[in-house]
């Protein structure tokens with residue numbers, strides 16, 4: 345796929361053209377993670393929607409609304425993170441596996457002292473994670489699953505136990521606050537166990553998910569959705585940044601929003617503010633924004 349030209353619209357630049365570049369030095373510098381964030385970690389999400397807000401196209405996945413401009417940034421974002429986090433709903437819809445850094449971008453990972461390829465973490469309360477997600481090349485690490493004790497009991501047996509992180513889930517309507525005990529009770533053998541679980545219907549607190557990633561040494565975190573998991577991260581106030589591609593399409597659809605909050609029964613909270621970090625434009629009118637959240 346030929347790499348499309350991008351133009352920096354905001355902030356103003358004397359050299360706004362981001363021409364096709366195999367090494368992506370300029371794009372990587374626009375999207376690099378903060379070196380030493382005060383809290384010690386940084387959580388970025390990357391999503392795409394159409395102009396009218398659809399998050400999937402006719403095939404029920406985001407692959408029918410994304411395009412070459414989005415893919416150019418998508419690859420750089422992955423090359424810059426320690427870990428890609430994705431919810432099981434998206435894994436089931438889109439089939440996630442084998443996150444490899446293209447050879448031409450490995451210099452970015454060496455520069456920041458990162459493993460050759462980002463790790464993949466799948467979040468599921470139910471444990472309904474396709475075994476296909478385990479299909480990886482020999483030099484790519486096997487995915488991790490963050491789940492409940494109930495979920496762990498029904499995960500495909502092929503998932504290595506040391507890659508299964510068990511955390512406490514909170515039932516619908518129960519506050520999922522992380523709290524002093526964080527819902528985590530670490531045991532040996534690389535596995536983290538919970539003291540209780542509500543089974544497959546509850547939700548693990550975003551703070552606890554982040555805590556488990558930090559325990560594994562991963563502080564540059566890229567959340568790739570989907571809408572249900574992203575909605576909870578926004579609501580919990582743990583998201584630092586949202587990279588949002590607006591694809592130049594309109595697709596009237598019943599399924600919209602890049603963020604959702606559980607089944608319509610969850611209480612409505614106040615909106616969160618966002619500031620524009622930068623805005624790029626593709627040759628085909630794709631817009632690629634980086635929004636900063638929080639204080």
Ligand SMILES: NC(=O)c1ccc[n+]([C@@H]2O[C@H](COP(=O)([O-])OP(=O)(O)OC[C@H]3O[C@@H](n4cnc5c(N)ncnc54)[C@H](OP(=O)(O)O)[C@@H]3O)[C@@H](O)[C@H]2O)c1
Pocket residue numbers: 390391392393398399400404405406431432433434435437438467468469470471472473544546547548549550568569570571572573574576
């Ligand atoms: N446009 C985009 O950028 C974009 C990005 C990603 C996905 N998508 C699309 O979004 C759709 C999937 O959406 P979705 O509604 O299924 O949302 P989702 O967030 O992808 O998945 C929801 C599932 O993730 C697990 N989960 C979420 N929060 C959890 C928590 N706190 N604790 C434990 N498990 C949790 C649960 O899995 P279990 O049921 O296994 O418990 C839940 O059913 C797909 O069509 C996909 O193509 C679009």
